[in-house]
Structure formats: structure tokens, C-alpha cells
Amino acid sequence: MRNSMFLLGVLYFILILGFNSCTDREVEGGTPVVILVSAESRADSPNSNQGDPADRTIATLRVLVYESVSGKLAFNIPVPAITNPTKLDVKTGKYDFVFIANEGSDSALATQLAALTPGVHKKRSLYDMSFAADAFVANKNIPMVTCVNNVLILDNEEYQTPNMQASQTGVWPIAMERLGIRLDLSLKITQLQYNKFVTNRKLYFTNVPNCVYLFPFVANNRTTIPAGITVPFASVDIVDIANPINDYTKEIQCKRIILPENTFLDITNESKALTLTVEFGTNETASGILCLDPGNNYTLPRNTYFDVSGIVQMSSFIFDTAIKDWASEDFWHEL
Numbered sequence: 184m185r186n187s188m189f190l191l192g193v194l195y196f197i198l199i200l201g202f203n204s205c206t207d208r209e210v211e212g213g214t215p216v217v218i219l220v221s222a223e224s225r226a227d228s229p230n231s232n233q234g235d236p237a238d239r240t241i242a243t244l245r246v247l248v249y250e251s252v253s254g255k256l257a258f259n260i261p262v263p264a265i266t267n268p269t270k271l272d273v274k275t276g277k278y279d280f281v282f283i284a285n286e287g288s289d290s291a292l293a294t295q296l297a298a299l300t301p302g303v304h305k306k307r308s309l310y311d312m313s314f315a316a317d318a319f320v321a322n323k324n325i326p327m328v329t330c331v332n333n334v335l336i337l338d339n340e341e342y343q344t345p346n347m348q349a350s351q352t353g354v355w356p357i358a359m360e361r362l363g364i365r366l367d368l369s370l371k372i373t374q375l376q377y378n379k380f381v382t383n384r385k386l387y388f389t390n391v392p393n394c395v396y397l398f399p400f401v402a403n404n405r406t407t408i409p410a411g412i413t414v415p416f417a418s419v420d421i422v423d424i425a426n427p428i429n430d431y432t433k434e435i436q437c438k439r440i441i442l443p444e445n446t447f448l449d450i451t452n453e454s455k456a457l458t459l460t461v462e463f464g465t466n467e468t469a470s471g472i473l474c475l476d477p478g479n480n481y482t483l484p485r486n487t488y489f490d491v492s493g494i495v496q497m498s499s500f501i502f503d504t505a506i507k508d509w510a511s512e513d514f515w516h517e518l
Contacts, residue, residue, distance in 0.1 A: 213275030216340050219268045220246070222282060222357040234365060234488060235439060240285070241265065241359065242324045245296055247281040247309070248273055251333050254305040261297065268354050279306060279332045283397070284359050285324035289314045313394035316408055319363040319443045321418070327359035328397050361486045362395045366440040366473070369492040370461065371424065371431040376495060379463040381421060386435070387413040388442065389458045395443045399485065414440060431494060435461070444485040445474075456481035461495055471500035 222241055242265070248258040257278060262269050286293040292314055299308070314326045335343040335350065343350040372380065389411040420436045445457045456472040463469070473489065474481040483489065493502040 213336070214338055215272065215274055216336060216338065217270050217272055218336065218340055218342055219270060219354045220282075220357055221268050221354050222284065222359050237321075237439070238325065238361075238365065240324050241327065242285055243287055244269070245283045245286055246271055247283070247296075247299065247306075249279040249281070249306040251277040251279050254279075254307065256299055256301045256304045256306070259297075259299050259301055273336055275336050275338060278334050278336060279330065280334055281306070281309065281330045281397075282328065282357050282359060284327035286326070288318035288323040288326050291315065292318075309397050311396075313396045314362060314443075316391060316393050316395075316412075316443050319395070319441050321439055321441050323441075325441060326362045326395070328362060329357060329360050330398070331357070362397075362444060363441050363485065364444055364483050364487045364489060366437075366442065366489045366491060368435065368437040368440065368459075370435040370500070371492075371494045372433050372435060372461075373430040373495075374432050375430075376463055377421065377433040379467065380435070380461065383462065384416050384419040384421070385413065385462040386419060386437065387411045387460055387462070389460065390445065390455055391457065392443045392445055395485070399444075399446065412442065435495075444487070445483045446485075447482060450480045450482050451478075453477075453481050457483055459491075459500070469495045469498050469500060471502060473502075473504070475506065 222244060244262040244265075246258070246260040246262065247256060248260070248271075249255065250257050257276075258271075258273055260271055283296065286296055292312060295312060318326050331344055333345050337343065337350055339352065341350040341352050342355055368386075389407070391408045391412050393406050393408050414437055418437055418440070422434050422436060424432055424434055442457070445455070447455050449455075453472065456474045458470055458472050460468050460470040471493070472481065473491065474483060475487075487506060490505040491502060492504075493500045
């Protein structure tokens with residue numbers, strides 16, 4: 184009896200080893216398969232705003248496929264031009280997929296990503312990578328990233344993410360997350376303020392991060408752009424208010440300002456909040472902070488559409504803000 188139990192234990196141990204080795208082989212040298220993916224820009228809630236078509240542009244896509252167990256890069260797949268849909272040549276196994284859209288908005292980062300070598304680099308190398316602040320301007324495609332971990336790629340071109348009850352075939356929809364924020368500004372000013380503002384039309388932001396990391400909250404060593412970011416003169420419109428209240432007869436309008444996300448660990452630190460300043464002349468300015476929740480959360484996280492209306496006082500603003508998530512339900516990009 185004791186010998187039988189010993190033999191059963193040995194057989195069980197061998198079976199476990201065999202199962203694990205099969206799983207590892209499935210990841211490292213599985214059967215070649217083809218999966219289809221499509222990507223769209225993500226919305227978080229029903230309170231969404233589609234924005235402009237440029238907000239949803241996905242010009243290029245890079246797909247980094249990492250072995251879930253070892254963290255090693257298995258495939259580095261660039262998609263330099265949009266096709267409908269895109270075929271990804273991978274192998275059966277369990278993987279972490281990282282999708283990066285519009286890397287061309289930062290040529291230095293694009294070079295880094297292209298140099299990632301399968302079998303050499305690991306997923307943790309991405310945690311130090313970031314898009315520079317100048318990738319987030321209105322005339323460039325907005326960088327987007329999403330990560331889906333522990334995806335099973337099976338035979339017969341099937342895939343299964345952790346939130347799926349069963350494997351699926353066909354096109355895998357990927358919801359891309361913008362790393363930047365969008366601001367629309369409408370600021371009421373008096374005729375006297377208008378007279379001082381109209382020539383230079385200078386608005387600028389301070390406390391703007393100099394980069395945005397691929398993954399949120401992976402580092403707390405960010406720095407800001409010393410000079411801030413000035414809104415281009417041509418982007419600043421001034422219109423008459425049809426039925427003015429009191430002395431406020433004009434309105435400054437700036438649509439589709441794209442900036443890097445502004446996040447930090449201590450979300451109650453007001454000194455790190457994004458600050459908007461309107462300059463009316465020498466030593467005459469009005470400033471106000473833009474954030475999720477004054478007094479509680481001074482950040483402006485990625486993929487946020489921030490609609491700001493306000494009244495410019497002597498040296499400050501009275502803001503009425505609406506925070507929305509970008510939506511793109513009707514604008515799918517089949518990749």
C-alpha cells in the first residue's frame with residue numbers, strides 16, 4: 184500500500200511538471216496563429232463628448248506582445264498604416280498586449296519602441312518610457328495607449344481576455360486611451376480688459392508636465408516645463424456677447440487645446456495643479472487653477488475632456504467647469 188501511494192505521488196508530480204512545461208512551451212514556441220484587431224479611442228461613461236474627428240485619429244499602431252509568465256517580449260509588431268482590419272501574426276500562449284497609437288508624435292520615443300527586441304527586452308522596460316510634452320499639441324495626433332494582460336491566444340484564431348467567459352473569434356476590439364487632455368475655454372471679459380488684451384491675446388499654462396509616461400502613476404519624479412505653454416495667437420478668438428451681463432461684453436474662446444495629463448501622487452497638493460493665466464498688460468494678469476475637484480483632487484488625468492467657462496475678475500477667475508470623457512462610438516478604426 185505504501186509503495187502504491189509513493190508511485191501515485193511520483194506520477195502526480197510528473198503530471199504537474201508535464202503540464203507546466205506544456206504551458207511554457209505554449210507561450211514560447213506555440214502554434215502560429217493570426218488574430219484580427221480593431222482600435223478606437225475610449226470613452227469612460229455615458230457623460231461623454233465625441234469632440235472632433237482629430238481627437239479620434241489613430242494614424243499608426245504598435246503592438247507589443249509580452250509573455251505573461253516571464254515578462255519577455257515575444258512580438259514587436261508595427262502597423263505603420265491603417266488597414267481594415269489588421270492581422271497580427273502571433274503564436275498560441277498567454278500574453279500581455281500593449282497597444283500604442285500615434286508614436287510618431289514623439290520621434291525619439293518611436294525610435295525606442297522600434298528598438299525593443301523580442302526575447303531580450305521585458306515589459307518593465309516600458310515603465311521608464313514616456314511621450315514628451317510637445318507630442319501633445321493640436322496639430323499632432325494624440326498619443327494613446329492601452330494594455331490588456333493575461334490574454335489567451337488559442338488555436339483556430341481564438342482569443343480570450345480575463346473578463347471573457349469563453350474564447351472568441353473574429354475581430355478583437357481594442358479601446359485606446361488618450362494620454363493627453365483636451366480643454367475648451369470660454370472666458371468672459373469686460374470692455375476694459377478687452378482693450379488691454381486684444382493686441383497680444385496672451386494666455387498660457389504653467390505646471391505643465393514635461394512628459395507623460397506610457398502607464399499611469401509609474402513614476403513620481405516628473406518635472407514641469409519652466410516657461411509653461413502659451414496658447415497660439417491664432418487659436419484665441421474674441422466674440423461679442425449678445426446679451427451682456429454688467430460690464431462683461433466680450434468672450435475669449437479657445438477650442439481644442441491639447442495638453443499632457445497632469446497627475447501626481449498627492450492629489451491634494453494644490454501647488455501642482457495646472458494653472459491658466461490671462462495677461463492684460465505689463466504686470467497685469469488673472470490666474471486660476473484647472474483640476475478635477477478643487478480642495479480634494481488637483482489632478483487632470485489622461486483621456487479627460489475639460490469644458491471650461493468662466494468670468495475673468497481683476498486677478499482671478501470664477502470657473503464653471505464640466506468634465507467629460509471623450510467618446511467615439513460611431514468612429515471605429517478597423518486596424
